[in-house]
Amino acid sequence: MASLAQALNEFKHSYEKSAPAEILETLSRNVSLLQEQRTLRASPQISEAMPNGTLYDNNGLAVSLHSLLQRPLIITFFRGGWCPYCMLELQAWEQLIKEQPLMPNLIAVSGEIPSFTKQVQKDNALSFPVLIDPSFTVMEKFGLVYEVNDALKQVLLKWGVDLTERTARKEFALPIPATYIVDTSGTVQYVFIEEDYTSRAEPEDVLAVYNSLK
Template structure:
């Protein structure tokens, strides 16, 4: 089953209010409204795209060790996934799919990191719950996400909804700003140029990890070609 098929199945059950979710339709309507407004804002079209130079960054992993994009790129291409947090079931399913795809990424010579605004303890929880063998980096205040064009401020009515659902993002993130990244995937070549970019303001839509492989294979082929 593809990642999107899993996400669609979860969404259907969630929006139908099936146990254990039992979510009122008014909640679903509010989430749909917020997603539609983010799509209409054009924010995703302003994010970095394939062919752009990727920002250089250094962020702490779940154990507090600093991880540098420049250092990772010395070893090969870099696959990056920006996600919302451990509280998001769609994000957790994506992390599981990325873990399953990790051997293929490594065979292509690439490193994989996931980035979220959550605190280190929540990143450790993400890693345990999803049995991850790749690092999750904490992007405080979504500053690195902003450099990629992904950060957005949640609408006031959506903040109120999250509060009513006891989804306390300031506690998850150690940040009172109520900002999130649009979910996004990037493949960055060793020259720092983005080879693949996918940004979606609808958090229920995620590309299958296999969709990143052509970009990685092209980078690998170009490296072999330049060395011969």
């Protein structure tokens, strides 16, 4: 099976061949700005406690993060169903899960409303839960949320992505993609946060850490 990194790079290179230069410049500038602001964010690190919070499933049922810790927990935060890099990541997780003798305790989390998360689950035939953080409250506790500047907002609108329609927030905001592993005591054991949204944690590497905790 090809690595997720390979799939992401192939898509990125294909997109960059045809995308307008001004859009590529805006996307690159936004990544650089986020990287410069990295030290301003308070994201939980290895050996620190995971913030608790409430997520919701596609039927509106509330799910406490701490209630999911009967086993070690993998949490992957993604931007939304409109993001092809996010979809490649979720597809890679699904492919890996199919090869495992035991289903890992994995959730994917976004701020999108149920109509969009249901579509993500259906289109990618995901066997793991896609949970909703409707007001980005949990993602803010993880230090992942940023407000989209006007230049990036205009790019998203050109793509037909109106974040105020896809989430419960009134302003354009996004989470930085991230992956965490939390043990049964609620302690963070693995962190991957990357402002460059085209780079993600490799599922096989994450699963190796997860399996070492069992």
